[in-house]
Amino acid sequence: MRVVVQKYGGSSVADTDRIKNVANRIAKKVQEGYKVVSVISAMGKTTDQLINLAKSLSQRPDERELDMLLVTGEQVSCALVAITLKDIGINAISLNAFQAKILTTKHHTNARIMDISVSHLREYLKEYDVIVVTGFQGVTEDGHFTTLGRGGSDTSAVALAAKLKCDCEIYSDVVGVYSCDPRLYPNAKKWDYITYDDMLELAATGAKVLHSRSVEIAKKYNVKIYCASSFSQEEGTWVVDRLPEWLEEPVVTGVSLDRNQMKVSIMDLPNEATVIADIFKRVADKGINVDMISLVKNGSSTHVSFTVVPDGVGKIEELLNETLSVYGAKYHFYGQFAKITVVGTGMRSSYGVASKLLEVLQSEQVEPELITTSEIKISVLVPEDKAEMLVKKICEAFEL
């Protein structure tokens, strides 16, 4: 039995014509001899509409009930896809998280998959050619619905593929993984293959093809992911553990852009190890996501800068006012900035990426506000109004 998981995103099932298109694509795979496990997202903007409905009734909707509400979105689209498949003679059945036995933790609105009953699914696959499974959702051991957070349908799909030990095809409105967003740099390269590690960095730094958690699971269980568009027959991108041997590994695989960043600088903190730890613990306790962190010690005092999204500014200001008075330190906010990240597993065995990147900035007379690096990426914070131009220049410099 050849099995494949196919995931279709919300824009791929946004209306009845698109649902018919998805059903025809699934049918084609069945005709090729596959049993298909199809993971479907909610139609178009359904999830956002349901959230707005809930918020019009309660400023902070109960999370258990919010999940109960949101899971209906995928059930609708799955039933409609199954209806269409049945109509064109394909033996299909739709299953929600209860029926597919997708067990999760109890963290409503942000649960993690604990287990999927694969023997149960295999029973269904004996009887049906297509199982249409609701993405984004699960159930707890005591029978309550949960959701997996934004991008959760990707996670559902990869987890199912991991359990069924098969490939995972992810269809969206994006044709594949590019070296750079083609809207920013029209000459961007589309990769035939990319490694999990590069994909993880790209997903984490703003490329919206795949949700990072799904790539983490794919890496852990070595699930091959194929990303392509549901609207064309154009070849997509394989996300894999390592590139095929005949393919020379590029040093840089992608450039991503994350707009709308603010920089917070704190000056003149005392040089004690506990101080920095204390500040970042307080920030984390408030649920504020801090991204680039850069620290400089200077004689008797420490200066630290980091980035936050503007949504978090109110909360962080309140917190810094409380905290810093104890230490006699000052802080400043600076905006608007954007983060440019250059990613590539190939950097591990290659030199000069940082210097080439800084050269581009220098030749455009832009001073980076912050620089952070990891083994396989370098990020620079630059003024937002220069960011697009810089991305183009960087792509040219690295021949992407």
Next chain:
Amino acid sequence: MRVVVQKYGGSSVADTDRIKNVANRIAKKVQEGYKVVSVISAMGKTTDQLINLAKSLSQRPDERELDMLLVTGEQVSCALVAITLKDIGINAISLNAFQAKILTTKHHTNARIMDISVSHLREYLKEYDVIVVTGFQGVTEDGHFTTLGRGGSDTSAVALAAKLKCDCEIYSDVVGVYSCDPRLYPNAKKWDYITYDDMLELAATGAKVLHSRSVEIAKKYNVKIYCASSFSQEEGTWVVDRLPEWLEEPVVTGVSLDRNQMKVSIMDLPNEATVIADIFKRVADKGINVDMISLVKNGSSTHVSFTVVPDGVGKIEELLNETLSVYGAKYHFYGQFAKITVVGTGMRSSYGVASKLLEVLQSEQVEPELITTSEIKISVLVPEDKAEMLVKKICEAFEL
């Protein structure tokens, strides 16, 4: 533990303001010391919209998948009611048919409730003040969703009340049970009490306050039903086994009107018992609902007339063409007619209802096309254009 079932229809939860109103009504009952099991229909016209969506994808949507689709309507409204209740500090939880363990037969789109796990519900009632249960739906033993057919939420509510041995309050946009539709006869009386038997006849003959199946269950398990409007505080109507003793039983409790009837007459059938049985078996096999049947024997031949709704005309014409050629009989369609039904358990012990009804028709120079009677009702078929006028005259004659 004082428990009550409250059911709110689709129009009562059609928008967020109405949902808040329903939540406030439920909260009031909790403050009076009740544990409330609240059965909620899908918002407004949701079910129709979902059916149309399915039909735009398949002329005959797979029924198992159609149920999978439709059950989401009630899950949305239940989650929203629970969110609103939680927001105003009421300890509530919503449960779908899986979670409430409402077990049904396997007849998709028209299933019947087989059992409800009452011990399970009582466990929830220990922990929560309100359980919001999805109406209209159930699950089969092997875990597929089913729906109970039109009006199924009434059935869900009464079945829950039967299991929990409590009263059942049914809220809709109708204030209670009237002797006649107030739109037809503005002076119609609203009853404080009506018997199951009268309610059954009224429900079956066009009064839309309660669905007949729910009244059948109420009668079988002696569940007291209270029908009232969710939009006002006006007293509604109790549907009970027998009227309170201090209340004199009216001879006639209601007049109902069923428009859009066609009459089929078949002439010159041979006088053999098997012929009529054969014809009506064929009609039933085609799923055509025949209502009033009247038969006259005349020497060597039999004439039979019955009513159908115009939707069935195509199917029945085809069938009669096939069947009647064997017997050498002729048929005719006549329309448009309306059926007026006069209902009253009191008829059992009272005479002259039929003659008073026919007197009204005579004085208006209307000849009834068909008459059928049961122990507690009389129906006459009359030209549709005279029907409204006749209903008024009949109400006046019976002092309703």
